[in-house]
Amino acid sequence: MSEPDIRKELLNAPVEPLLPIEKKLIGWSLGIGLVLLVVLVMINHFVPITIAG
Amino acid sequence: MSITVESGRWSSATQPAPWIDEDWLSLCIGLGIFALALGGLAGMDVLGWVVSTSVWTDPGQALGTVSKAYAGLGGAGALLVTYLALLLVLTASAAALSLDVKRFAAGFTGVFALGYASWIIGSNAHVAAVTPTDLQKFGIDWSLKLTNEGGYVVALLFGLVIANFFPRLAEWLKEAIRPELYIKIAIVILGAFLAVTAAGKLTLATSILLRGVAAIVEAYLIYWAVVYYIARRWFGFNREWAAPLASGISICGVSAAIATGGAIRARPLVPVMVSSLVVIFAVVEVLILPFLAQTFLWQEPMVAGAWMGLAIKTDGAAVAGGGITESLILAKAAAVGIHYQPGWILGVTATVKVFIDVFIGIWAFVLGYIWTNHINPTRDADKARASEIWQRFPKFIIGFVATFLVGLYLALGTSPEIAAKLPAQIAEANTFRVIFFILTFFSIGILSNFKKLWQEGIGKLAAVYLLSLFGFVIWVGLIISWLFFSGVKPPLAT
Numbered sequence: 001m002s003e004p005d006i007r008k009e010l011l012n013a014p015v016e017p018l019l020p021i022e023k024k025l026i027g028w029s030l031g032i033g034l035v036l037l038v039v040l041v042m043i044n045h046f047v048p049i050t051i052a053g
Numbered sequence: 054m055s056i057t058v059e060s061g062r063w064s065s066a067t068q069p070a071p072w073i074d075e076d077w078l079s080l081c082i083g084l085g086i087f088a089l090a091l092g093g094l095a096g097m098d099v100l101g102w103v104v105s106t107s108v109w110t111d112p113g114q115a116l117g118t119v120s121k122a123y124a125g126l127g128g129a130g131a132l133l134v135t136y137l138a139l140l141l142v143l144t145a146s147a148a149a150l151s152l153d154v155k156r157f158a159a160g161f162t163g164v165f166a167l168g169y170a171s172w173i174i175g176s177n178a179h180v181a182a183v184t185p186t187d188l189q190k191f192g193i194d195w196s197l198k199l200t201n202e203g204g205y206v207v208a209l210l211f212g213l214v215i216a217n218f219f220p221r222l223a224e225w226l227k228e229a230i231r232p233e234l235y236i237k238i239a240i241v242i243l244g245a246f247l248a249v250t251a252a253g254k255l256t257l258a259t260s261i262l263l264r265g266v267a268a269i270v271e272a273y274l275i276y277w278a279v280v281y282y283i284a285r286r287w288f289g290f291n292r293e294w295a296a297p298l299a300s301g302i303s304i305c306g307v308s309a310a311i312a313t314g315g316a317i318r319a320r321p322l323v324p325v326m327v328s329s330l331v332v333i334f335a336v337v338e339v340l341i342l343p344f345l346a347q348t349f350l351w352q353e354p355m356v357a358g359a360w361m362g363l364a365i366k367t368d369g370a371a372v373a374g375g376g377i378t379e380s381l382i383l384a385k386a387a388a389v390g391i392h393y394q395p396g397w398i399l400g401v402t403a404t405v406k407v408f409i410d411v412f413i414g415i416w417a418f419v420l421g422y423i424w425t426n427h428i429n430p431t432r433d434a435d436k437a438r439a440s441e442i443w444q445r446f447p448k449f450i451i452g453f454v455a456t457f458l459v460g461l462y463l464a465l466g467t468s469p470e471i472a473a474k475l476p477a478q479i480a481e482a483n484t485f486r487v488i489f490f491i492l493t494f495f496s497i498g499i500l501s502n503f504k505k506l507w508q509e510g511i512g513k514l515a516a517v518y519l520l521s522l523f524g525f526v527i528w529v530g531l532i533i534s535w536l537f538f539s540g541v542k543p544p545l546a547t
Contacts, residue, residue, distance in 0.1 A: 010513045016291045021427040026278045033274025037533070040267045044537050 071151040075234045078146050080452040083241025085142075087456045090245075090482035094463070094474050098122045100481040103138075103488075104131035106173055108181045108201050110191045115173055119484045120477075135488070136165050146234070153228055160229030163222075168495035169488070171211045175204020183384040198388070202380035205373055205494045209339060212498015223499050232332075232496035233307065236369035239489035241452035243372070243403055246483045248460025249476050250396035254544050255465070261355075261401055264537045265408035268363055271533050272409045273416050276303030280521045288517050292428060293317065296420060297324045298514060302521050304416065305409050306331035306366035312413050312445045316421035318429070329506055330514050334522060335370030336501045339494075342527070343374055347381035354382045355538040356531075358398035362405025363530030364522075369493045375402025376490060397543035407450055414445035 092099040101120025109115040116128025126134060140161055147157035175181065178191040181201040188196060197203065216223050223230075251258030281299035284290040290298065296317050301310035307328040314324030342364060346357035357378050365371040379398035386393055418441050463475050 007512075010290075010294070013289070013291050013294075015289055016285075018285055019428060021423060022281075022285070022292070025423060026282050029274045029278035033270050033278070036270045036274065037267065040264075040270065041536055044264065044267075 071149060073149050075150065075231070076237065076448040078149060079234055079237030079449045080241060082142060082146065083238045083449065083452045084455065086238075086242055086482050086485050087245050087459075090478045091463075093478035093481065094471055098481075100485075102126055102131055102134050103481060103484045104128070104135040104169075105484050106176045106201060106204075108176050108178050108187070108191070110178045110193065112173075115176060119481050132169070136162075136169075139165065139488070143229075147228070156228040160226045163226045164229045164492060164495060164499075167211055167215075168208050168491045171208035171495065172201075172204035172487075172491050175199065175207040176201040180204075180207075184387050198384050200380035200384050202376055205377055205490060206340070208491050208494040209336065209498045212495045213336065213501055214498075216499045216502045217504065220502070223502070226499060230496045230499045232367075232369045232493045232500065235489045235492040235496060236372060237447075237449035239486045239493065240368065240372060240403065240407070241449055241456055242482050242486040242489070243399075244453040244456035245460040245479050246396060246486065247400045247403065248457045249464055249479045250394065250400060251457075252461055252464035252472075253394070257397075257541075257544070258400070260541075261404055264359075265404045267533055267537050268359075268405040268408050269412055271363060271529065272304050273412060275529065276521075276526055277416075279525065280517070283521060284517050287520075288513065290513075290517070292424075293319045293323055294327075294514070296424075297327045298517060300416070300420075301327040301331045302366065302518055302526060304366075305368060305406070305413060306335060306370075308368070308410070308447060309413050309416075312417040313420055315445075316417040316441070317424040326511060326514065329500075330511055330518055331366050332370075332497060332500050333503065333506060333515075334518055335365055335367045336497055338365045338522075338527075339370050339374045339377065339497075343377040343381055346378045347385055351382045351385040353535070353539055354379075354386070354393060354398050354543055355401050355541045356534045357382055358401030359405050359534035359538050360531050362402040362409070363534060364527045367497075368406055368410065369497060371406045372399070372403055373490055373494055373497075375399045378402070392546040393543040394546045401538065403453075407453060410447045410450055413447060414442040417445045418442045 086100070089099045093101075098120050101118060102123040103119050104116055105119045106115055107117065113128075116132055118124055118126050118128075118131040123131070140158060143161055144154055144158045147161075148154050178187070178193050178196060180197045180199050180203050182188050182191055182193065182196040183198050183200055188194065199206065215226070247258075277299050280302045281295055284295035284298050285292070297310045297314045297319055300313035301307070301324075303309070310324040310327040310331060313319075314321070314327075342361060346360060350357040350360070358375055361374040361378050362371055365374045376399050379395065379402075382398060383393055383395060418439065421441060460475070460479065464472050
């Protein structure tokens with residue numbers, strides 16, 4: 001079985017516009033991620049790492 | 054030629070289907086070594102013959118057995134017995150994986166010989182000695198101060214040289230080039246080592262575990278979305294290439310690219326090419342980031358450990374990078390009289406990596422659901438199923454958690470006599486962990502044939518990787534590591 005020429009495939013691939021579902025995936029991921037990070041940073045601030053025992 | 058999906062390695066295409074995969078095998082081998090090491094708690098020193106290497110100036114003094122009970126074997130005898138034991142176990146594993154057993158045995162002999170030779174070279178005092186006292190002890194006036202774990206870098210460089218300048222030798226070794234198998238075995242054993250380390254400072258260990266959650270958020274929700282957007286909008290990749298690429302760069306390299314490729318029903322070629330790229334960049338990162346960490350983060354050791362886990366993709370390279378970072382930072386701190394307990398920096402790296410790994414299956418399911426229902430709606434039989442979460446779950450993590458919990462129980466929940474014997478027994482298992490690290494580094498180097506990958510048209514993929522990795526993955530990882538771990542120091546060695 002011959003393998004596709006990847007270089008050509010990547011150069012000549014037709015453009016696929018971002019679908020609304022992809023935009024949602026990106027937007028929701030980033031949004032939830034940033035909110036969770038802020039929450040975790042706050043938890044980290046109020047419950048700092050304890051080094052003792 | 055193609056790359057197997059298990060490990061991202063070059064392999065022939067005509068292999069019968071194995072009855073077990075590398076994940077389960079690594080779990081079995083790692084647990085087996087752990088169980089044998091625990092024999093010492095019952096008075097049976099089963100693994101004391103394994104070879105260990107000391108920092109040396111006289112080659113005759115370099116090797117020895119890990120336990121004095123087997124000292125009669127001598128260094129060369131210990132090396133030979135260790136090689137034979139590993140050859141036996143791993144050749145049996147190769148048979149279980151339906152590999153060419155003869156070629157594996159021959160290849161493994163070469164991998165072990167060259168890998169361990171690198172380790173011995175890396176343990177020379179001119180490479181490994183750290184403190185002025187060490188220099189005085191060995192009667193030398195200079196050293197690279199890499200500690201004996203500089204041997205990992207030597208093994209990686211050996212592998213790179215062979216891959217790029219001695220392709221026929223690389224081809225001969227290829228059946229035994231199994232970095233994913235080696236590192237997964239090492240990670241299972243690492244669980245026990247970290248348990249013994251954590252037992253002394255349980256509260257600190259718990260705090261570190263809780264902060265592993267931040268790594269999940271960063272890898273899956275932030276990195277992935279940004280890399281996917283860059284690949285789609287700025288570089289014009291289609292969905293089939295962009296999704297595995299985003300997973301490879303953001304999550305956990307090879308495993309994530311393969312899981313994503315399967316989930317969105319991409320052609321096998323796509324995750325395989327991405328995996329190759331992941332390995333190449335992981336090599337570059339391992340050669341650069343630990344030294345940057347030593348220079349700029351030696352006063353923030355835990356930040357450095359977390360950074361390795363977040364910035365370096367693939368389990369092998371990340372955990373190995375954490376090991377090098379630990380040795381470099383401990384060396385630099387020791388040079389100014391600060392002696393940290395070993396194991397904590399590496400522990401943070403491994404924790405971050407394991408937390409990220411755990412969610413690969415769930416993320417693959419989420420992507421699979423979106424792709425098969427909304428992007429490329431398929432017939433019901435082809436839709437993403439919840440059982441894929443378990444299928445994609447990296448099973449070796451079960452071994453890591455098991456050895457960690459059993460180790461912790463033995464250290465804290467048993468009699469003082471058993472707890473006192475435990476560190477020596479885990480040290481025997483840990484010697485195997487070091488050997489599997491060496492095999493991993495050497496194998497990663499062998500996989501990195503830059504010319505071959507470039508010829509196959511990987512340049513555009515590499516451009517996305519380069520931009521994403523050095524443009525934000527490394528730096529966001531550093532910021533988040535700093536936010537959660539700055540000011541936290543490993544306990545001092547007593």
